Amino acid sequence: MGELARDSGLHARHSRRRMMAMLSLEQRRAHNRERNTRWRAKHVERKREQANRWYAANKAQAKASTARWQQANPEKVNAKAARWRALHPGASSRWSQVNPEKAAAKSQRWRDAHPERAKEIARKSCEKNRDNIRARQNKRRADNIDAARAADRVSKRRRYERCPEVILANRKRWRDANLERLKPIEAASRLRNAVGQKALYKKWASANQDKRRAHEMARRARKHAAFVEKVNPVVVFDRDRGMCGICREPVDRNEKWHIDHVVPLSKGGQHSYANVQLSHATCNCKKHDKFVAA
Numbered sequence: 001m002g003e004l005a006r007d008s009g010l011h012a013r014h015s016r017r018r019m020m021a022m023l024s025l026e027q028r029r030a031h032n033r034e035r036n037t038r039w040r041a042k043h044v045e046r047k048r049e050q051a052n053r054w055y056a057a058n059k060a061q062a063k064a065s066t067a068r069w070q071q072a073n074p075e076k077v078n079a080k081a082a083r084w085r086a087l088h089p090g091a092s093s094r095w096s097q098v099n100p101e102k103a104a105a106k107s108q109r110w111r112d113a114h115p116e117r118a119k120e121i122a123r124k125s126c127e128k129n130r131d132n133i134r135a136r137q138n139k140r141r142a143d144n145i146d147a148a149r150a151a152d153r154v155s156k157r158r159r160y161e162r163c164p165e166v167i168l169a170n171r172k173r174w175r176d177a178n179l180e181r182l183k184p185i186e187a188a189s190r191l192r193n194a195v196g197q198k199a200l201y202k203k204w205a206s207a208n209q210d211k212r213r214a215h216e217m218a219r220r221a222r223k224h225a226a227f228v229e230k231v232n233p234v235v236v237f238d239r240d241r242g243m244c245g246i247c248r249e250p251v252d253r254n255e256k257w258h259i260d261h262v263v264p265l266s267k268g269g270q271h272s273y274a275n276v277q278l279s280h281a282t283c284n285c286k287k288h289d290k291f292v293a294a
């Protein structure tokens with residue numbers, strides 16, 4: 001049996017050499033390739049073991065060689081990855097879920113390498129998810145409303161500091177365009193903040209002496225133009241029997257009270273007994289604001 005096997009082996013080798021001699025170089029190469037393939041297919045396990053042994057013994061070299069090959073063949077690497085992904089749907093996103101930091105770093109690397117495409121993709125995705133994004137932003141803002149408002153104030157302040165003229169001009173333009181709408185709103189707010197407003201005015205006046213003086217001069221001038229006679233407040237109080245001319249309720253002599261011009265000086269009213277009445281300070285302020293608003 002052994003004899004026979006060796007014989008047939010000898011015979012095979014011999015006839016192979018004869019056959020090869022008759023082939024062209026190309027044909028011989030093809031033949032060898034085919035033979036190798038056949039051998040590998042028959043000895044898959046052995047080949048794999050051999051490869052593993054070599055790999056274990058030459059890890060660094062193997063890795064370097066793989067890296068070189070990958071660098072030289074990016075399309076092949078991509079194609080291989082694509083094949084693998086097609087065979088394992090969902091694996092990539094599962095991996096991302098398990099390794100969020102690595103996934104984020106990988107995305108970042110890609111974005112760094114493709115800034116234009118990354119920008120384009122981000123823009124498209126924003127466009128597609130505009131409603132979702134806005135809803136999420138609104139929710140986040142509502143959840144942290146105090147922090148959001150503080151941040152708004154800071155950024156507003158910063159914008160203003162960067163170019164105050166532009167901001168002021170914008171504000172004035174808007175105000176001029178919405179004057180009618182603003183009047184009642186501002187009057188109501190003045191009324192609400194009467195006390196604070198006074199303190200603010202005091203502070204403003206002491207910082208802006210010139211403007212304050214101009215205001216007072218204008219008011220004095222109006223009063224002067226309207227002047228008919230000197231009006232003694234106590235006389236008016238007694239004449240009106242301590243009743244507020246605006247709300248018709250009694251006025252406490254020891255509280256704050258005003259002498260109100262029935263027709264305001266600014267509307268051409270006169271400074272005379274005929275055009276004044278006793279009033280609560282608050283009633284007078286309310287009326288003033290109504291006139292400003294009207």
Ligand SMILES: [Zn+2]
Binds near residue numbers: 246248249279
């Ligand atoms: Zn009153």
